[in-house]
Amino acid sequence: MSYFEAFILALIQGFTEFLPISSSAHLILPSAIFGWQDQGLAFDVAVHVGTLAAVVIYFRKEVLTLFSAFLASIFKGDRSKEAKLAWMIVIATIPACVFGLLMKDFIELYLRSAWVIATTTIIFGLLLWYVDRCALLTKDEYQMDRKKALLIGIAQALAMIPGTSRSGITITAALYFGFTREAAARFSFLMSIPIILLAGAYLGLKLMSSGVAVDTNILYTGIVTSFVSAYVCIHVFLKLISRMGMTPFVVYRLALGLGLIVFLLAS
Template sequence: MTMLEIIVLAIVQGLTEFLPISSSAHLVLPSQVLGWQDQGLAFDVAVHVGTLIAVVQYFRTEVTTMAGAWCNSVLKQQHNQDSKLAWWIILATIPAGLAGLFGKDFIEAYLRSGYVIAATTIVFGLLLWYADKTAKQTINEYQSGWKKVLIIGVAQAMALVPGTSRSGVTMTAGLMLGMTRKAAARFSFLLSIPLIFLAGSYLTLKLFTSGADVIWSDMILGAVLSYISALVCIHLFLKVIERMGMLPFVIYRLLLGVALLVVLTI
């Protein structure tokens, strides 16, 4: 990979991991337009590490509190809103884990085309617009209940289809279930922690078993850039959605999907 590719792809990964705009579509365009090759396992591991550190650092207070409360719920049978939220995050992670375990090969074989990514970018963008426009916005992440959380988890499993956007589909589900915009975003970000950790662990295992060469300078730069862009993204996004809602991201998704279709048909 060239220095330009490392910088662009790391920043794009850091931003699109948490913005509801589809990372898959952004990674397809450079390869289609500029002829860039796949970034490889080592780089994937690096950017996963960067984004994971960013989200854990940003929500360090919540993560620490939930971890302690969860341990108390297991060891001392003491439950509060933080322990419930921790259990809900575990519950909501299960559908995506199962979908990845049993459906990954099918998705890789049949659903990774540019046209699928363009279509899902547009369709789920419109769904996000509908959810944001009709949302009641009456509850926060602590008031959700396990049934609603499980639905969000099932929605997250759908994000295995490229172009859907994990953050986009979980925020869409949260809004449809009555969460405020900020609560839907916060829950989506917290829900990303175990999933990014699992995905990063899987990629790391593949990297070590593949025997692929590792260029450590590229990995470190990719991790640092994805960390910075993800941290900035989370901070700004939580501020923007309270004032502007999801419409700017919906418009962007529609334009991106159309641009991808144009590029693919030229």
């Protein structure tokens, strides 16, 4: 992998990890169009580190508050709204962990195709448009309850299907339950932290056991680029969604899905 390829792939990963437009749909484009090889396990770990650092640092105050409240709820019986939200994030994380353990091999074998990605990009884009159009937009993230958190967590588990978009499907689910766009996005970003952490740890363990040699300069390129692009993406997205809603992302998803279909038919 060249430095240019590492930079472009990390840039794509950073921008698309938190936008509701599907990172998997974008990451197949360089290999499909330019014939680039798979980035490899070490690079996957690097971009996970970068995006995790971005969301943790951006929400550093919330993360520290929620983590402290979570510990206080265990050891001191704290029942604050911050403690409740922390537990809702834990509950929302469980389905993806279970689904990942049970379905990972099946998805890798049968669902990681460009046709699946094109189809899910379009279908879940239309679902996002419909829900955003009908959403009540009245609740903040502190009004999350166990049932809603669990169902949003199940939606997050479905994002293992390529083309779905983790942030897209979780924001869609939160909007369906009446949360504001900002609250839906914040909850989606906060619940991404344990998932990215677990995924990065899993890939890291696989990397250590594989004994594959790594180019540290390429990895540093991936970490820094994915960190910067993800941080900028989170900031801009949260600033703009209250004014423009989800329609621009829906239009983009439809164009991307249809473009992939045209490319596949022509190839």
